[in-house]
Amino acid sequence: MEASKSRTTVRRLxxxxxxxxxxxxRILAEGVVAHVGIxxxxxxxxxxxxxxAFVDDAMLLxxxxxxxxxxxxxxxxxxxxxxxGIVVARSLFSSSMNYRSVMVFGQPEIVADDAKEExxxxxxxxxxxxxxxxxxxxxxxxxxxxxxWRLPVTEWSAKVRTGPPVEASTDDLALDYWGGVIPLxxxxxxxxxxxxxxxxxxxxxxxxxxxxNE
Amino acid sequence: MEASKSRTTVRRLxxxxxxxxxxxxRILAEGVVAHVGIxxxxxxxxxxxxxxAFVDDAMLLxxxxxxxxxxxxxxxxxxxxxxxGIVVARSLFSSSMNYRSVMVFGQPEIVADDAKEExxxxxxxxxxxxxxxxxxxxxxxxxxxxxxWRLPVTEWSAKVRTGPPVEASTDDLALDYWGGVIPLxxxxxxxxxxxxxxxxxxxxxxxxxxxxNE
Numbered sequence: 001m002e003a004s005k006s007r008t009t010v011r012r013l014x015x016x017x018x019x020x021x022x023x024x025x026r027i028l029a030e031g032v033v034a035h036v037g038i039x040x041x042x043x044x045x046x047x048x049x050x051x052x053a054f055v056d057d058a059m060l061l062x063x064x065x066x067x068x069x070x071x072x073x074x075x076x077x078x079x080x081x082x083x084x085g086i087v088v089a090r091s092l093f094s095s096s097m098n099y100r101s102v103m104v105f106g107q108p109e110i111v112a113d114d115a116k117e118e119x120x121x122x123x124x125x126x127x128x129x130x131x132x133x134x135x136x137x138x139x140x141x142x143x144x145x146x147x148x149w150r151l152p153v154t155e156w157s158a159k160v161r162t163g164p165p166v167e168a169s170t171d172d173l174a175l176d177y178w179g180g181v182i183p184l185x186x187x188x189x190x191x192x193x194x195x196x197x198x199x200x201x202x203x204x205x206x207x208x209x210x211x212x213n214e
Numbered sequence: 215m216e217a218s219k220s221r222t223t224v225r226r227l228x229x230x231x232x233x234x235x236x237x238x239x240r241i242l243a244e245g246v247v248a249h250v251g252i253x254x255x256x257x258x259x260x261x262x263x264x265x266x267a268f269v270d271d272a273m274l275l276x277x278x279x280x281x282x283x284x285x286x287x288x289x290x291x292x293x294x295x296x297x298x299g300i301v302v303a304r305s306l307f308s309s310s311m312n313y314r315s316v317m318v319f320g321q322p323e324i325v326a327d328d329a330k331e332e333x334x335x336x337x338x339x340x341x342x343x344x345x346x347x348x349x350x351x352x353x354x355x356x357x358x359x360x361x362x363w364r365l366p367v368t369e370w371s372a373k374v375r376t377g378p379p380v381e382a383s384t385d386d387l388a389l390d391y392w393g394g395v396i397p398l399x400x401x402x403x404x405x406x407x408x409x410x411x412x413x414x415x416x417x418x419x420x421x422x423x424x425x426x427n428e
Contacts (some may be wrong), residue, residue, distance in 0.1 A: 033297055033311075035249035037259035045251035047261050049295035050314050081263035083247055083400070088420065090337045091350035093360070097247075101263050124306045128396075135391050136305035143381075146307070164408035166354075177349050178414045182342075182424060183403035186297070194378035194393040203392050206302065210396060 004184070018122065018158035026101045027160075028054035031080035034104075034187075036061065038074050052078070053126030059151040060111075060123045070147040078104045078151055079119045086185050089165035090177040098181060108149035110158065119148045130205025163205060188213035232372035239316045241374075242268035242367065245294035246341065246400075248318075250275065253289050263269045266292070267340030273318060273365040274325075274337045284361040292318045292365055299398050303379035304391040310379070312395060322363035333362045344419025402427035 018024065034052045039044055048069055053060045059078055063070040111119045120138055124131045138146065164181060167173045186196035188210045191202050232238065248266045251259055262283055267274045271293055277284040299312035315417045325333045334352055338345045352360065378395060381387045405416050 017421065020341055033295060033313075034262075035250075035251075035261050035295070037251035037252045037261035039290070043253065044289045044319070045253050045259050045291045047249050047251035047291045047293040047317065049249075049293060049313065051311055073304050075258045077251070077259045077261045079246060079249055079261040079263060081249070086342065088342070088345075088405075089349065091352070091356075092334065092345065093350075093352050093356040095338070095345075095349065097265055099247075103261065105258070120306065124309070128300065128302070131302075131306065131331070132310075134311065135303065136386060136389060137308075138305070138307050142305075142307040151232065153350060164406070174408060174413065177348060178417050178420065179408040179410075180416070180420075181406045181408070182335070182420065183406065184427075185398055185403060186398055189397035189399060191302075192378070192395045194396065196387060196393070200390065200392045200407050206392065206394075206396065213398075 009089075014177075016159040016161050017051060018140055023100075023160065024056070024102050024153065024158050025054070027082060027102050027158065028059065031082060034059065034061065034078040034080050035081070036069070037077040038072055039068060050078075051127065052152075053123040055122050055126055057153050058213050059149075059153060060099055060119055060126070060149065061108070061149040062110060062123060065145055065147045067147070070122055070149065073107070073110075074153065075105070075107050083184050085183045087161070087165050088178065088180055088182065090167055090172045090175040090179050094165055094168050094172065096161060098161050098163070100160045102156055104151060104153050105155040106151055108151040111148035111150050113143075116130050116146065116148050119150070120146065123148070128205065128209045130203075130208070134203055171180070186213070218233050230373040230375050232374050237314075237374065238316050238367065238370055238372050239268070239271070241296060241316050241372065242273065242294055245296060248273065248275065248292040250283070251291040251293070252283060252286055265341065266294075267337040268367075269336050269340055271367050272405070273363075273367060274333055274340070275322070275362055275363040275365065276334060276337060279359055279361045281287050281361070284363065287321070287324075288398065289319070289321050300396045301375070301379050302392065303395055304386045304389040304393050305383055308379055308382050308386065310375060311373050312377070314372075314374045316370055318365060318367050319369040319371075320365055322365040325362035325364050327357075330360065330362050333358065333364065337362070342419065342423050344422070345415075348417055348419060369382065390416050400427070
């Protein structure tokens with residue numbers, strides 16, 4: 001890739017740059033938390049972790065209407081990074097991480113009142129399929145208190161590193177140190193029921209989510 | 215907590231605000247990746263995931279001297295978020311995440327040339343204890359190519375949510391839906407050796423890391 005002034009051009013380690021939107025879609029579909037950066041009115045950066053869903057090539061995010069972040073209406077950078085492993089090279093310098101990351105730039109659209117409920121249901125069901133229908137839907141008051149952002153994924157930059165260490169030289173490769181990858185993964189554990197004196201069975205959609213993330 | 219203009223005052227959901235530096239130290243010691251936000255010269259936010267180590271109440275980060283981010287010398291917000299679970303409430307509105315997060319604000323100090331090697335060794339060994347001594351140390355050229363940041367953790371803001379769902383009302387609690395928590399955890403898998411035709415046993419410090427993260 002050529003260096004350019006565009007913010008969506010990966011400048012460093014550009015062998016890891018991803019230009020394929022299919023890959024971006026898969027990363028954003030797998031992630032749960034985006035780190036959303038804004039510039040405050042005072043001009044300093046703030047990075048807030050937020051749950052999100054990726055639906056119809058857009059990120060849906062939500063928060064309180066009282067939130068400074070949600071009301072800011074400013075440009076954001078929403079970054080999703082999936083850490084897949086620690087790359088242990090024969091040299092410290094060539095050691096690295098395996099990861100898949102996407103930065104999405106833009107100004108989020110505030111979802112209109114009459115579309116908010118649908119967006120929130122979509123968001124809930126994207127996180128855990130089956131949630132809608134297995135929980136009380138938002139009330140009017142709750143909808144009023146909630147702001148939903150839609151950030152279309154049009155301006156983005158992605159990087160992926162996979163595979164074994166890449167040593168700096170054949171000399172390094174010949175060293176007697178171990179090289180390899182320690183895989184890392186986010187896994188779901190056994191659900192903890194909040195029974196409150198009753199005994200509600202763990203529903204199928206929750207069990208399915210756990211199986212999908214074992 | 216009182217609302218204030220300070221950027222280290224948690225404004226929203228302030229019941230989750232953490233004021234205890236011990237908790238912050240534990241979160242930063244457990245994390246591996248920080249999401250580092252900067253403001254570009256053009257004035258927009260960029261959030262970059264970076265491996266870090268937490269040593270002597272400071273975050274150590276490193277990158278290439280050619281990196282725009284590393285050279286910027288600007289104020290950053292480095293956010294570390296550990297996702298501990300999905301909180302499944304009887305209502306969608308009260309559903310949430312269990313997490314522990316820290317935002318660290320400040321202008322990173324660029325570690326001086328004569329202290330860079332030690333900082334990099336410290337950083338490597340903090341990520342996987344035992345790495346130094348089990349890998350080739352950086353060469354002079356590699357040190358020249360690397361920039362190390364030290365971000366003292368003095369100005370910070372932290373939030374923690376733990377435990378079962380908190381329903382909006384006793385009516386919600388009485389609903390026939392399941393409520394509870396799906397725990398999430400980052401786990402290490404079996405190391406994948408990059409044997410390159412030889413057979414170097416997986417060293418003890420790597421095995422220990424995997425045991426510590428099972």
